[in-house]
Amino acid sequence: MEYYAIVHNDFDGTASAAVYARAVGSLPKTVFFTEPNKLHTLLRSLELRGVYNIMIADLGINANTFNDIVKELRRLINQGAKIEWFDHHVWKDEWKEELKKIGVNLYHDTSTCGAGVIYKYRNPNDNFSRKLASADCSVDIWLHDDPMGEKLRRIVENNKDYSWKNELIKTFFNGILWNDAFDKILEETMSKELEGYKKVMKSYRLLEINGYKVVIAVRWKGPPDISYASQFLMTRTGASVFVSANGKSISFRSREIDVRQFAVRLGGGGHPLAAGAQLKVPLLYRFLNKIGIKSPMLNWVAKVVQNVITDVGFIKYQDKKSISFY
CATH class of the missing domain: 3.10.310.30 (Diaminopimelate Epimerase; Chain A, domain 1)
Structure with a gap:
């Protein structure tokens, strides 16, 4: 399946893209990393170019940009796009109703993190996605109940380049939660933290x-x-x-x-x-x-x-x- 992934520029966004890719069995054609307050701008510039599936994950709604988001999503849907949106932030009921009305397939659950929403509703039998979502939720929503989360968060945030997050999405998609290269990154990061x-x-x-x-x-x-x-x-x-x-x-x-x-x-x-x-x-x-x-x-x-x-x-x-x- 060809699709675009639009996710938050953090560990949860990266994990969400990987869990979704495993759920549908393919990596996205393009991953767009953004922030909630910039989502409307990204959507405004998005052209389908023959790709008609779009997933949005770990991006909540800012009240002052909601109308612009609806406008751009309606434009894309009128052009034939099918949109799935997974999120765990607090939403107003009217926001959810409006998006569903224009045709967005919305999965909203505040009990977990973004990757957790996708794991729960799209691929609950995938053991690797369970492990990745557990680590992600541990740090993203401040549960601090999975030690792997503290380690992986440092790996993901070690490099701010989008190319690094893309590589990690591929790594997680292939079922690799940790490798030898991560050990070295973790050691270097921890040393810098102690000085910081x-x-x-x-x-x-x-x-x-x-x-x-x-x-x-x-x-x-x-x-x-x-x-x-x-x-x-x-x-x-x-x-x-x-x-x-x-x-x-x-x-x-x-x-x-x-x-x-x-x-x-x-x-x-x-x-x-x-x-x-x-x-x-x-x-x-x-x-x-x-x-x-x-x-x-x-x-x-x-x-x-x-x-x-x-x-x-x-x-x-x-x-x-x-x-x-x-």
Whole structure:
């Protein structure tokens, strides 16, 4: 079957593409990696060129781009496209109804990760897809219940080039979860992470809001990535919420608080324990941060975070049982 795959630019997107490929028995003609806030732009530029099957995975909806997404999907469907969309982020019921009405075959399940949705509904008897989805969900939705997830996430995120993720999709498609080359990458990545924690320690501020500690960091260069840095800083400071900003976006993490509420207030979204939004820091503060003067940007972000959290309040995450892989 010839098809295009449109997936999130992360481990879950990569795993989703591989699990789907195994489900249909073939690799995609082209994989498009993107972000939720850029999906409408990608769809606008997409031409079928004789390929009439499209899968979209691990891409949630941003309210401000939904109408554009519907418009472009309707265009593609009118040209003969068949579209399957797999996602696990929080959606409004009206979004699901609208997409189904125009002909999108939608699989939506918030109990698992993107790859988990595809495994559950398209290929539940494939043992390899079960293992890959288990590892992926462990880190993507902060379950941290499968050690392979911590290892594979580092492998996938080791190289930001799309060509690397394409190679990994082929590797997973062929039923290879780990190989000797991954051992070397993991060792090198872990060494860089240990050095990187020194940078992280110079780039954060601790707030106390309504009795909860919130640790805020401005992004650093290189490893560790946001997932591991957040765990490190929350453990070190006793914080309930971790926030990071890079000048253009903001991310929230927690083990106990529904941080998606904060991201939604800023126009974004995500998972209850891992979410984000666009947040453009003033140019002057970004420039100062780039040359090593971090306080102005930290102060500005801290004020935004304080206001958002004060308005929304702390909402305890009500755990939902995830799909069992064992």
